Amino acid sequence: MTRKASMPSKDKPQAKARMAEIVREYGPFAGVNQVAGVTHDGQRVWAATGARLIAFDPDSGEQTRVLDCPCDAGTAFDGTHLYQIAEQRIDKIDPASGKVLASIPAPGHGNDSGMAWAEGSLWVGQHRDRKIHQIDPATGAILRTIESNRFVTGVTWVDGELWHGTWEGDESEIRRIDPDSGAVLERLEMPPGANVSGLESDGAGLFYCGGGGSGKVRAVRRPKAAVS
Numbered sequence: 001m002t003r004k005a006s007m008p009s010k011d012k013p014q015a016k017a018r019m020a021e022i023v024r025e026y027g028p029f030a031g032v033n034q035v036a037g038v039t040h041d042g043q044r045v046w047a048a049t050g051a052r053l054i055a056f057d058p059d060s061g062e063q064t065r066v067l068d069c070p071c072d073a074g075t076a077f078d079g080t081h082l083y084q085i086a087e088q089r090i091d092k093i094d095p096a097s098g099k100v101l102a103s104i105p106a107p108g109h110g111n112d113s114g115m116a117w118a119e120g121s122l123w124v125g126q127h128r129d130r131k132i133h134q135i136d137p138a139t140g141a142i143l144r145t146i147e148s149n150r151f152v153t154g155v156t157w158v159d160g161e162l163w164h165g166t167w168e169g170d171e172s173e174i175r176r177i178d179p180d181s182g183a184v185l186e187r188l189e190m191p192p193g194a195n196v197s198g199l200e201s202d203g204a205g206l207f208y209c210g211g212g213g214s215g216k217v218r219a220v221r222r223p224k225a226a227v228s
Contacts, residue, residue, distance in 0.1 A: 011121065017203055020174060021186035021221035024111035026061050028215030031052060032073025035117060035210040037075030038154065038198040041095065045208050047217055048084060048198070049076045053093075058202070058219065067098035074109070074155065074198060076122060083137070085112050085121060090122065090140065107133045113200055114154035114165065125152035125164060127181025132164060147182050149173070154210060158222070165196030165209065172196045173222060174207060186223065194218060 025034070026045070026177035036145035039050040044055040044064060047068065048071035070086035077083070082093040092102040106124065108114045113127040121134045121143060131188040132146045132155055146162070150173075160178045166172060172195040176186035190196060190209075198210030207220045 015184050015186050017187040017189040019222075021196075022070065022191070022194065022218050024219040025211075026056060026058075026217040026219075027211075028052075029056070029063055032140045034213055035215055036073050037071065037214075038117075038208045038210045038217060039075040039077045039082070040202050040208060041082075041175075042203075045200075045217060046075055046082065047096075047210060048072065049215075052083050053082070053098075056097055056217075058206075058208070066096075067093065067095070067193070069098060069100070070122075073112050073151045074124065075203065076115045076117040078117045078137070080164050081205045083115060083117065085115055085124070090115070090124075092137070101215065102138075104135075104137070107140065107142050113152055116155045116157055116200070118157035123157065123162075125155045127151050127153060132149050132162075146176060146177070146179060148175075149184070150186045151183070153197050156199045156201045156207065158203060159161050159202035161210065163199065163201070163207070165199040167197065167212070170195070174209070188220065189221070190220075 032049045039046045046055045048138040053067040056063045071084045075084035084091045089103045091100045108126040113125040114122045122137045124133045130148045134143045172190040174188040196209045197212040209218045
């Protein structure tokens with residue numbers, strides 16, 4: 001059964017924003033003019049660029065892999081497989097061969113944005129609907145819905161914390177929200193022009209952010225107060 005989290009009230013005070021600390025930029029990569037979803041497999045960062053998934057070494061910045069596949073929105077990694085939003089579906093991909101092993105319908109039916117893996121589920125953002133859905137990775141069934149008060153781009157979980165990217169106009173942030181109420185707990189404001197189209201944590205002190213039409217991926221420092 002779908003469980004819906006409550007909508008954060010516009011009357012409630014929200015966390016004050018602080019400036020995001022961008023520690024490194026990667027790209028633009030050859031032949032890439034758009035970065036949507038991003039994920040981290042423990043060693044490499046993967047970036048969805050429309051028709052190719054590219055992987056690069058976050059230490060050297062060197063591109064190490066390319067998979068030819070439709071990839072126009074969020075990307076996730078479950079420890080073994082990649083998951084990739086492609087139009088109205090989510091493909092489960094073998095990262096070694098690039099073979100699509102299975103597909104499920106995307107909850108937004110083509111209006112999906114970011115994606116993350118956590119607690120055995122996929123968490124999929126719906127951009128203009130300002131929602132994050134927890135879905136069954138085998139069937140695509142929606143298990144619960146969290147509502148935000150901003151457009152949702154990238155989504156990531158780290159140390160039990162739910163973060164998502166926002167991008168409205170030329171304003172972009174990385175936000176930590178309460179996974180039950182959707183209340184905004186922490187805000188990292190990106191500088192003008194550094195928009196967040198995809199989001200993933202490295203499981204430690206960094207977020208990797210897709211940079212939309214810049215063709216870049218940016219590494220942003222995760223606040224020390226949030227690192228356990």
